Amino acid sequence: MMTLQSYKSHAESWEQRATIRSRPRRIVEDDGLHYYPLERQPLCAHPAIVDAGDAVRDFILLQSFYKYINDVIIFETEIVNATALKIARGRFAHDFPFACRHDAMSVVIDEDYHAYVAMDYLRQVEVHTGVAALAANHEIELSRAIPRALERVAPPYRDGMELLAVAISENTVTAEVAAFSRDTTLKRSVKGVMSDHLADEGRHSVFWINLVKLYWSEIDEAARSALGETLPVFLKEYLSAELQLAFDRRLIDALDLPAATRREIAGDMVGAYPITSQHPMIVNIRNFFKLSGLLDHAPTRAALASVL
Secondary structure, eight states, rough: OOOOOOOOOOOHHHHHHHHHHOOOOOOOOOSSSSSSSSGGOOGGGGGHHHHOOOOHHHHHHHHHHHHHHHHHHHHHIIIIIHHHHHHTTTOSSSSSOOOHHHHHHHHHHHHHHHHHHHHHHHHHHHHHHHHOOOOOSOOOOHHHHHHHHTTTSSGGGGHHHHHHHHHHHHHHHHHHHHHHHHHHTBOOOHHHHHHHHHHHHHHHHHHHHHHHHHHHHHSSSHHHHHHHHHHHHHHHHHTTTTTHHHHHHHHHTTTTSSSHHHHHHHHHHTOSSSOOSHHHHHHHHHHHHHTTTGGGGGHHHHHTTTTT
C-alpha cells in the first residue's frame, strides 16, 4: 500500500532528464517514410484504397497524423493539465502532500511543452508537404468520457473520479507513444518527437499510478465503492470509436476518388475499430488496474469484470 512515507518524488530525475531541458528541436526531413503507422489506420487496408495507389494512402496517413497530433494537444493541455494543475495548486478535493503537488506541477510544464513541440512539428509538416490539415475534432473521447462519468458519482467523489480517469488515460497514452517510437516505417523526426514525449510520459505514468495508490489508500470504503461502480461507465465512453469514425468519414469525403468508391469505403468502415479483450488499450488499462492496486478491492474488481 502506498503511504506518504513511501511516496518518492521524481523532482531530481525531472531536473536531469525532462525533455524541455535536454532535447533539440525536431526538424521534419524528406526521407520517403510515413508520418503515421499503417496498422493504426484501417482505411489503408481497404481494397479500394490499396488500388488507388500510394498518393491516396499517403494522404490518409498524413491526415491521420494531423488528427493524432491535434488529439495529443487537446489531451495534454485541456485534460491532463487541468487535473495536474488542480493538484499542484492544492485545489483538489484530497489533501496531497507537497512532494505530490510539486511533481504535479512538473507534469503541467512537461505537457505544455509537449503541446508546444506538437504544434511546431505539425506546422513544419504542413509547410513541408503543402497539404493542410482537414477540420479537426474539437474534442476527444476523454472530453466526453470524463464529464459523463462525473455525472454518475456524488459531488464528494468527483475529483477522485477525475484523478482515476486521467491516470488511466495517461498510462494508455504512454504505451501508444512507445509503439510509435519503435515503428521503423515512420520518419526519424516523427520517432524523435515520440521518443522525447515517451521520456517524459514514462515518468508521468509512474507518478499517476503512485498518486492513485496514495489516494486509494486514504479514502474510505464508501468512496472506493462509488468510484469502482462508476469506472465501467468511464471506460465505455473512453473506448468509444465514435469520434474516430466521424473523422474517417470526413477523410473519405476528401479523397480524390469517385463518389461511388467513397460511398463503398464509408459503408465498409462500420466496426473498423473493434475493442476486444486483446486490444492494446484494454491490455494497458488492465495493467494499470493491477499496478495501481484497484483490483485488490473486490467490489471494484467485480464491477470491472464486464469490461476487462
